[in-house]
Amino acid sequence: MGEIKRINGSLIIAEGLEGVRIGDIAYVGDLRLIGEVVRISGREVALQCYEDTSGLRPGEHVISTGTPLVAELGPGLIGGIFDGLERSEIELWKRTGPFIKKGYKVIPLNREKRWYFEPRVKPGDKVLEGDIIGVVKESKIIEHRILVPIGINGVVENIGEGDFKVDEPVAEIKLPNGVKREVKLMQTWPIRVPRPYKERLPLAQPLFTGQRVIDTFFPIAKGGTAAIPGGFGTGKTVTLHSIAKWSDADIVIYVGCGERGNEMADILTHFPELEDPRTGEKLIERAIFIANVSNLPVSAREASIYMGITIAEYYRDQGYDVGIIVDSTSRWAEALRDLSGRLEELPAEEGYPAYLAERIAKFYERAGRVITLGSERRIGSVTIMGAVSPPGGDFSEPVTSTTMRFVGALWALDT
Template structure:
């Protein structure tokens, strides 16, 4: 690669700088700007002007300073050491930056290695001399953390015959492990390290359709609006509705192997809280720290906007790398609205024609390019891995009709709409059942039938039907009150209340309710619908709702979520006995 191309700064406009004349730079090339060697990327080229976006603060830069090309696109280093680490938007570890900087803020132009080059890793080689290797083949295994075995792979564009292999032992990430002879007769040295451009999706062998759910332990997500592994979901909501906390719950309890959390343009104090909380969380699966299978990308709102734009792609590329090893990876992007705002600011600096609400005309295509990189794939080495993307959206004033939310809905298949009134009523997760939807339900119904119960989807649809009936009846109740309703409609309202409080509402601080197995979720639906059936029979026999409510059975069913531990589901059988006893008691008293 030719790294000798240089140019001189001609103009500066915030994070955007201009060079005059022919520089020889390539589109999307990474460059070093000025005496402090700030990191930048070429975003526009014409015959006599080069435009560069700078990922660091540009105050103090002046015309005439030198810009030096690297010959490479903006890339990330892929090797052991990514998990249990905290990076900025361009994969610089914050801990090392803090050591190299003075004070609490990141110093400009700080140059640190993305990953620790001095650490020795226990390495078990999985190839031998004479083996034919293709792109994606695993050459070594390294225990990266207690939870994750890192599988070192051949870069996707390399293939050949192994001519030498090092023995098992301890190696640095840049030590040569394997030498192969390519089909052209060239010798290539392979280490644990790969470099990959962040804006280029990593190649795969085959993409599968949605077929397995991402089980989160949150009833409103798993039962009512499920998300598939390799799927895409959005969590939109106004300030204080619980976007970040919903993502925390998914990160902690979902059955993904690895979590990539991208804090994109969030407030500094909120990001600090995330970093502190994640480092303290215990992985419920293993009892080890949750950070053993998590990597964080922190890009706060006071960091330069260009780096915010890059942080999304950095996180995606790290996730795709672990997917290629055969892991299920979940990305939490918090929030894509701040990313879109970065696009808007850069677009304004570049004097591009604005579209709706000032966002650039290419907002939709950028969002689609982001969400399209999700999927369950057969990787180049034959393993099956997935990248699931869960993007928080922060519409101003909670207005879901704004461009980022509307364009996001075009490219996602699961929409968990948070509602301000539910959040203020302390109903969490504040996902509203009337504004949310999931297009994955038909794709996953076969999995639910095989792994939980053939009746699972039918029960879910019946609960949804009751909630929709409640919504229609509430229009009448608001006008003339509930006393005028016939008893069968009063029963519908009461059962809908049981569903809302006993099933959809969940307590993250209760040991049995914070995460609920699918078997218990099905059992709870079964009991609620059994209660509804028995109460309908009583109402049909002329029993008034006031008599039914006096027995306290509705409150008892609501309390199932607390009273039945996840490991003692046989206790659910007792509730049907209680409902039958309640049925007989009401008939005896009113005979």
């Protein structure tokens, strides 16, 4: 346990935290705000706080959890609306009303709801990490495939069938060393670590966006990357909304990162009403929303980007073609600039940190078409489509020019 030494906006400097690592999550102050360790310098530890820090005082306690920020992965994500830390905004509304209290904790996946689990293996079967041991009907469209967690290979000792909560064990696997490990409907994964796969494949199939001009002249492949830069009012958000509605991706993850709340409200209004042309069901039955809009803390924008791509990789590992839409990556870059300035790092062009290109590259590299882990051959893909909002429509500014180096398709908009 440490204590706050000084506060600079979303940056907290603490002393006395022993044994912490970069990326560890800590609870800051009496309100237990969520913070992430971003720098360790001697006895001083710098934390990026993901919530509003007004009201914090030097001397309040800081408690390290010893674990990084993780995503909860399991049945119940489809149709959900989450913030950048994967707190369910539907639950937050029910409990706190329209104004979210600082430090309020909400578990992402409903621990009370029961899901019917149908096993696909039997006792005595050998399983590898990434194998499907059973399925759950998550929505009218999506069959949620329960995977053996990463790092577990062995023999199925027992497996159940019937209704289970997400935190109840559905199977038990005996490892080669004799240790038995439980498998639950849910698992967790650090959001900054890409999920592993067996082999990356060349891009071979187009992702039909539902927009004729894009599909004809500027196509994107399943597993590819695209950027849609444009000045204010050129139609970035409208285009991305249309792609989210009518693309032929199995699952769409829409990350509203730092954009206006009315734009997020618009897509949340339409998705429960519109029908998916392929299945006839409502579009909400194959969509996940991460709403980290402009009036929420700037520091949580980075978390929302990584949370979205981690969830996308999880469904990719089940064998689905996932499309993730980020509106806008410029707001994430601005959050990086804000934190870099508070850390007093040497600025690069236009005040952005020198590692901006590295962060953008690492994000877009998590797209791809892959053979997933497991004994059976499954192919899944993650396609990333990101909006870029250059001030004044200047495509030479750092975020736009850097993004254009790493994407495969460019949908530039102008007035």
